[in-house]
Amino acid sequence: MSVREVNFDGLVGPTHNYSGLAHGNVASMSHEGLVANPREAALQGLEKMKSLMDAGYAQGVLPPQQRPDLGALRDLGFAGSDAEVLARAADEAPQVLRAVCSASSMWTANAATVTPSVDAPDGRVHFTPANLQSSFHRYLEPATTGRVLASIFADEARFAHHPVLPATPAFSDEGAANHTRLAGDHGEPGVHLYVYGRQAFGGDGIAPRRYPARQTLEASQAVARQHGLGDAQTVFAQQHPEAIDAGVFHNDVIAVGNGPVLLYHEYAFRDEQGTLDALRERVASPLIPVRVPVEAVSLDDAVASYLFNSQLLTNADGTMTLVVPGECQEREAVWRCLQDHLLAGHNPIAEVVVKDVKQSMRNGGGPACLRLRVALSEAERAALSGRVLLDDALHGELTAWVKRHYRDRLAPADLADPALASETLAALDELTGILQLGSVYPFQR
Template identity: 50%
Template sequence: MIAMTTREMNFDGLVGPTHNYAGLSRGNIASATHKGRTSNPRAAALQGLDKMERLLDLGLPQGVLPPHDGPRIGFLRALGFTGSDADILSLAHRVNPALLANASSASCMWTANAATVSPAADTKDGRVHFTPANLISMPHRAMEHGQTTRTLRRIFHDDTHFAVHDALPMNPMLGDEGAANHNRFCKSHGDAGLEVFVYGRAALNASDDDPTFPARQTLESVHALASRHGLSTAHFLRQNPAAIDAGAFHNDVVCVVNEDMMLYHALAFEAPDAMEAALTRACEPLGFAPRFARADMPIGDAVSSYVFNSQLVTLPPDAKGRSKMAMILPTETEETPSAKAYVDRLLDDGIIDAAHYLDLRQSMSNGGGPACLRLRVAMSEPAMAAMHQGVVITAAKLDSLRAVVRTHYRDSLTLDDIADPAFLTESRAALDAITQALDLPNLYDFQKDA
């Protein structure tokens, strides 16, 4: 029954009003390159909504996750800042601007890092399991898991169908970056699959040194995730340190999987031939053979174009009952000759049926492409009906969210602007309006306090 009724829904993060270019993410080349530039939160949010609309137009279920509160006044109070909210903003900006930048990050927009998700077909109890990522490797992201857990529990509240766990303990041994380092092979989204966890280092192996840039996901964390989700089958792969050093801070910068197809860069894994052979053997008991499309373009082109940070999606069946795949790509891919040639080859070979290039430059400038902006959740029709319906994207919902963005979001933002108490008022007004549009009252601490 699950195989017949299960569909994959993409949950995109709505870009928040604090979207800025503080360059906080070490190892993320785009983030570092654009550090200190003026951002445009309004354009960023509208670009993200346009992407959601494209998926909806393709006939695919689409959801949205609301942004987090920011600047995080509660976090600053916990560090000893006192006084009114305005006093705290002013003092933090004066004594430690970097701290205020971390407390004001809008990085939760990249919901591929929100959680790891295991569909019901893979789990022993037949429920969809979520573990919010602790994101302990980066200070600004380590603040996210509490709100992420609260949001996911509000949306996936029916414990008949869903299990939303706490994040893994905040221990360096258990660094977890969520779905950005998690892939799943299957014949179709409703069939039992092979979940593939990618890690950068074994934290308890003293000889397993980090590459130049930090390897964020640990072997210990992915073992824990597979165990707590009650998976019948799982496979663990180490990401190539050379890919991390080249700017592939998450595996989804160099690899994407949908159903039985993996698209990946030749440097994504240290021994690609052995990797393909091992995954083929692992999928045999599930009754299918995975397919692979390896690319040998310069690794710098793969990272700058984000060709593998695309969304690889299964389109609804055509009139003859055949399903094809499509890619949702940033315009940077189309502008990079080697990446565009790879996509054209996928089209010529019939691996994908369509390539949709979208303008996501505001997100891309901070190091997040189409795949970063979405969390994949495969659900049966009863599970989809049981989740909170206010976050399901429709044409009317898109209109409502665009109206909020155009009313409340600024079209330029710097760190100095974030320190302005008037901006905090604006940001909270935007979040109030978003939670009203999504029917998620009292989602944030400031709403409860009010």
């Protein structure tokens, strides 16, 4: 069985803007109010996808959400025509308007948690969309995310879709950004590392003081139960509270794993040794931990550069490629760590590839935020619905689509423009035709 990891990147949406909505995300907060370039953002994302496809990695595409979410505004009591709803929201609740225009679904690492068929008792690939209840602008995403995933992974004999967890603080779920699967290769049974920031029920009360812990242990345990995973297949580890207070809002900002390799910062886990011991006990192949000490890269440098929010990709010869954001070159300690500690170390990481994703980075999302990893067999890849696996033709069509529909300048004040809403709906309607997804958006239903 030929199992490959497919990276499904989120297309950046036409309303990409800098509203500073994510509390605890230092980059998002620090760039609030700047003028964004949605066209450049989408093209940067597509260029990253194309370069990885050209390098031989399996690459998929997920569409953005419908924004502005006028239905959400109407649910909140704003009435009238679309233009009237937008104008009233801009006047009475500008932060709410910014939230319903967020293009945050581009970070598909938060879209869902996925278990490949080789690990599931029923031999199907399992999906649970994240409830993202910790922030209003992301709480709006799961319904459409579920429809998109159900449209693409539609074969019920091969794919299983679970309901979103209850949208309450006790089951706060941020998706695959806090989940890593480790195995000798993608076709071997794996071990699932779930990282949480806090316990909703019980615990010792040790938690971050500055920023909220978004993922709960209870949410991670519930997703593992939904997917039928047993104790021998799972490790639950608490994120280090000091890392969260430094701006590490998800585990994928401080650790990344693939195959048998776990690249992590010294402050990734509250109980570093206990986490490694539990993984070694469960992973069939020898675990290869690659530890970056705080003396080499400070927490501030880790957050500013998004060194650990990089894509760790497995090559056919067993080596690995690390795809890092350009910001890693701008921090001397980080770049030195990449050259002297990672590339020169005794580990499979043999290549570092630098990608410009500045438009995403300014909102707090690096290369790893932009993708949802799904390990699929050849038969499962053949069973996908729609036209979502990237090739040269699809890349060309999507690039032309972006250039036709996206603005090259968008300030938060522009979000009230009713023309932007009309432009976005027209663009998304055309996109569902290109991707052959059917009617996944509310306005199409």
